[in-house]
Amino acid sequence: MTQPSPQDRSAVKDESMLRQKQMLASHFSRLAAAPESGDKVVYTFVPGNLTELLLSFGVVPNLPEINALQSGMRKLSGDFIAAAEREGHSEDVCTYVKCDVGMLRQGNVGPTGALLPPPGLLLLSYTGCFTFMKWFELLQQEYSCPVAMLHVPYQPEGVITPEMREYVVRQLKEVVIPALERLTGRAYDEDALCQRLALSAAAEDDLVAVLGSARHRPSPIDAYFGGVYYLGPIFSAFRGTDEGLAYYRCLREEVEARAARGEGPVTPEGTMGEERYRLVVEGPPNWTHFREFWKMFHDEGAVVVASTYSKVGGLYDTGFRHDPSRPLESLADYCLGCYTNLGLPSRVALIERYLRDFSADGFLINSVKSCNSFSAGQLLMLRELERRTGLAGGFIESDLVDPRYFSAANIKNRLESYFQMLDQKRRHARPAALEACA
């Protein structure tokens, strides 16, 4: 979800990319310096992260999922996972967890090569994934620090009830905020929080404009591979900051300019050529072969116009914004609304909507072995979406950060067959059902 610093020579870096790179470097420097500077560090998860609240207390967030995916991109995750499995962690479970445990065993050196500091608090935002709970229970064995559990109810029917919201707000007031007060010795400052929420909302407007730009033909963005770069700041430590706001303003301007020039997305291989296929993708990407994976799409002229993975850290394009006029309530709604916290029927409905709104030619599911939260039920989603839309669905399997589960030849074959199927479908008219609703 964040800048992987690809060593590409061919692509021209936009200002937003350079900006993001600097932001992340300074964030990791601040983390590394925390033991000396006295900054308090809180580990937390991307879905349901409470960045504005943490920043209002002056603490520095560290997100183990991001460290794990960075380790995947840097080809370090295989060794980390092996180290964790040697210690008795099962081969069957989420590789993010094992990657993190293995990284810890091998010195806890973070993505930039600097040491990651231990946490002062584990903020367990339990949103959309059961494994989160186990992950921080495991980390609690390693660090003698408190855990603040924030249980976010699931949305089986895609509805946030007042009871759910109130439950989360009460936990914020009675569990999370007191834990942050104890950690920092500071009192909760709602004004400071509200200022940050206002910055978040403005950045979210720009992000939504960026994601919405994919409605253009050709799309000026890739909402999956490119999307993980665009979402880096807002999913991590930069929601509610001036830098975050400036980043999204800059990104939006670049994307709008590209759209006005009729250009496709920037990719590691350079600007995308002819847009041949417009796809919606469900499921996280593979990180160990991220660039190779993206290139398979690029080479075929396939652009992802909407993705669900880019919604795990918050679903903004359906209207949600952080809201300084109801600070804790809007944080609760944010946590409740993350993509994997939605029931399967809501997930199907969202993808169906994307297929229509973004005039997609088809959809693809990348089913990752690690993640039952995403993956359990995806085969039914595939059937259901095909049935409802008449569009072709593709299904590929890989993993997040375990290189053993990325079979390039197999995935390439499947993708080629899928694109052939799209070509065949193209010979027929676009399904009438979609035209009617488009």
Add this chain to the structure above:
Amino acid sequence: MTAPTLESLVARAETLFRDLDLAAVRRWKDAAPGRKAIGHMPIYVPRELVHAAGMLPVGLMGGGDQIEIIRGDAYFQSYICQIPRSTIEMGLAGRLDALDGMLFPAICDVIRNLSGMWRMLFPDRLALYVDLPQAGCPELAVDFYERELLRLAGELSSLSGVPVTDEALAASIALYDANAAAVRDLDLFRAATPWKSPIHETYLVLRAANLMEVGEHTRFVRDYLAAAAASDRPELDQSRVVVTGAFCEQPPLELLRTLERAGCYIVADDFVLGPRFIRGPVATGDPPFRALARAYVERGVSTASRYEPSRKKGDWLVETVRERAAEGVVFCAASFCDPALLEQPMLVAALERAGIPHTAFKYSENLGQFQVIREQAGTFSDSIRLWGAELPPQEAVP
């Protein structure tokens, strides 16, 4: 009336165990007009609510090794456990048609997502997600869960037409408390005299809770206890072990027999955990919805799917080993079971701190080969008897 024989009781339990078409549920429904039944997945749902709404709660625990998966595999990738695919298989084959609704408790992402699949596949049947609390603060958890119970009661009442009043719920709680007491006696009986109650029998008697009305099951357990206590089965020289990790997808019956034949008396386990989920009676003087919520939060058993802020990981397992005078622990988890397998390293660490031997293997509900497990369990059983003698006094079982 003469007391039922051990053989007849076990035969009845085994018939229910094999009743994947829910013939017993159909008979129950046919016995009076308008009766309805609600299925539920493991590990725990508040069955008292279903009962108070005038319906039969029916525990579903997968298809075991008794069904061939034809359709279910088309719904799940190879790296997902077996129980959701056999449940879908049974649903699509019409074997669960006797059920008027389903409850899916919040125990893992697979069951969670299965609840959504069920809604899509069977849109005309009630499918409710039971969001169990995981809060860091017990009072908040109780408040949340009480509201959740009220919501569920409303949904169940709409289906059955029977309102869940405080009086009705209190009466149901009393019945389930009596059942839990009988099941607890069964547990203790087995721990004290495992040779009188072979594990596959205890297991079948427990599993019968899935398909019987609660009062009938309580009598059934009591009858079994009386018959087993009167038996003259000989005590064998076996080791005493705790089995953990099998709380959801169930091991095949043959696997349980294999463990026992390999020399392990299982003196504590987490198979069919639902009827044993709450320690002590639910009824405590609180209003019934509150009492049910509080019992879950404060006196629910420790298991991998629950967050327990106040307990050190694995303490419960070490305590169980000591309380039951066990000599070792067998980790027995379903393949790809996230809760069990993510929990396991923490439990192993707790056992190692306490000097308690352990071994581990995985299974799937349709496993057909037991030779490797038999050898592993046999070796473990032999070794822990030696180990036990070598343990320093403070680590020896009391």
